[in-house]
Amino acid sequence: MRLHLSVLALLATPAMAENAPRVLADIGPVHSLVAMVMEGVGEPSLVVPPGTSPHDMALRPSDAAALTEADLIVWTGPVMLPWLDTAIGSLAPEARILTLLETEGWEPLILGARADLADHDHEDHDDHDDHGEHEDHEDHDDHAHAGSHDHEGDDHGHDGHHDHAHGVPGEIDPHAWLDPAVAAVWVGAIAGALSDLDPAHAETYRSNAEAAQARLTELAADLRARMAPLGDRRFLAGHDAYAYFERASGLSSAGSVADFTGAPPSPATIAALRDTALSGGASCLLLDSETDPAWATTLGEGADLRTAMADPEGVFLEPGPDLYPALIEGLAAALEDCLGG
Template identity: 45%
Template sequence: MSCYYISLISAVMLYNHMVFRMSRMRLALSLTVALTGAPAFADAPKVAADIAPVHALVARVMEGVGAPDLIVQPGASPHEYSLRPSEAAALQNADLVFWIGPDLTPWLGDTLETLAANAVVSALLDAPETIKLDLRENALFEAHDHSDHDDHGDKQHADHDHEEHAHDDHAHDDHAHDEHAHDDHDDHAHGDHAHGAHDPHAWLSPRNASNWLNVIAAQLSAADPENASLYFANAAEGRAEIETLIDTVNATLAPVRGGEFIVFHDAYQYFEVDFDFPAAGAISLSDASDPSPARIAEIQGRIADQAVSCVLTEPQFNPGLVATVLDGTEAQTGILDPLGSDLEPGPALYPLLIGNLATALAACM
């Protein structure tokens, strides 16, 4: 037998041996994941997310590969936050960072430029797939025609340009200044943490969350092509879970639909639009400042005029303010938590967060 054929046979045998070893390694890794839950790949990208709901969506897409780091811890306000050393290290080591954007966490922008200069940073509020709503400037929400939101997937509102709004160059127009000057600038508290024209609480739209799963999967796949199929499979499963969640929330709200409620601060517009359940107003437009006496009187008038049955607070706010608003009324009170501060961070947090909002709202009505 010639040396050529001997070499060819040896090469084939070596190749088959390598394939066999690789197959055994993959099988061992799969068994390790199945038995211990440990990630199958040691070189998973290092990922950080700003708030717990975004972290949950990223964690859902990364299941079976790795887990992201959470920057703003549960129970803390995302508008003002001091990084812990471990959180700063997570940003410094990150390959990818997912955040809502500077409209929610203005302090994080410079931090990302400094600590995560080498990371791929994705501001989800700026993603083309994101459905965006304009900031509301009045504590008493007027009825809106949301017919252009019937199909939330069409992003019609996301394509609104600034020519359509009087606050093209300014967050608040002259009329708003004149009409609400008595509120000691309370109407402009959004400016403390929202510098754009859009409401930054976009994660409270499950439609946005569903869209973001694909955005997250695409970014992870670009950084880690080996696991692209798993990322997109996880995103597809997550989207299916959100569709089920939407049906569940609609069923929860159906018995009380049409009821009137007041929220503590204007954070729930996306939830209201997705589920066609508008709030009648907010005690404060922002959680950055307390409402003025004029604002409280205005809200009390709305409660009386529209037979508001529910005033909702949030875990981190002083319940005494809600007691003041409720004084002399028959409205009930409940608690909404837009960040899931009492939930365990991880892939299960997002559906629990949205489901809990619906349950608390229905119970209060």
């Protein structure tokens, strides 16, 4: 069963209103939600352009000008994009700011609150003399894979792919857009901020928000139904970014290569993840653009571990109101194929 999305067919492109507010959104999923609410009034601008990871972003002169000229900036918050926090403070002191992670009406998840393989030291793996396949993990600090694991191509060392941190323990997990129920609440907050800024179009914002919330509610229900046949099958992830999607879909991960701190995994964590794959505790490794694909070999050697690619930030999707449903659809399809294969 594929996700069924009710999309109204537009017979003509609606004319944009004169003097529409200048609105800036930080990342693709947030931009998509803002675009849903602004439809028929104006189009928001996007800080992080398509094809660019938010973690690799460097502000261009045009980006600085857009921040300076913005009437409203809608963003996740400093936990997700600390570099943008500094830019907003210096370049957009007069703009109205809507920080979505600070809105009410939804249940945040807390960084470090859940216990998975990436959060534990797994000291029992340090002296696994009866597990020859793990002996090489003792000297694994830079993931060079020396010793008994002769992984072809491992000389790259898994470097350069997990240097992005998302806060510290106790802060809100910033990946909340991956739960459509949260996105529906955010749409309401976006409509409220736009109506305060632009009362002349408040009714349009309200109507658009109601339509978007109905669409997102349907998306959430279809996602849960679609993932239900996968039962208790679990997956490993390149980094710990999917807790909200797990809550929305009913799936669960069995651990991640990199945790929310962005630190490289310890030898004990690598050994534990391999044990999970070898024992059948996880049958899928969910990779993304931030994860070195060589981890599939490292963790999956000798195991029935399939791989799938995900785009949780919509980096490779076309910006606009349809990006958000496409993002959730793509993530669902990747896990459905990987876990159900």
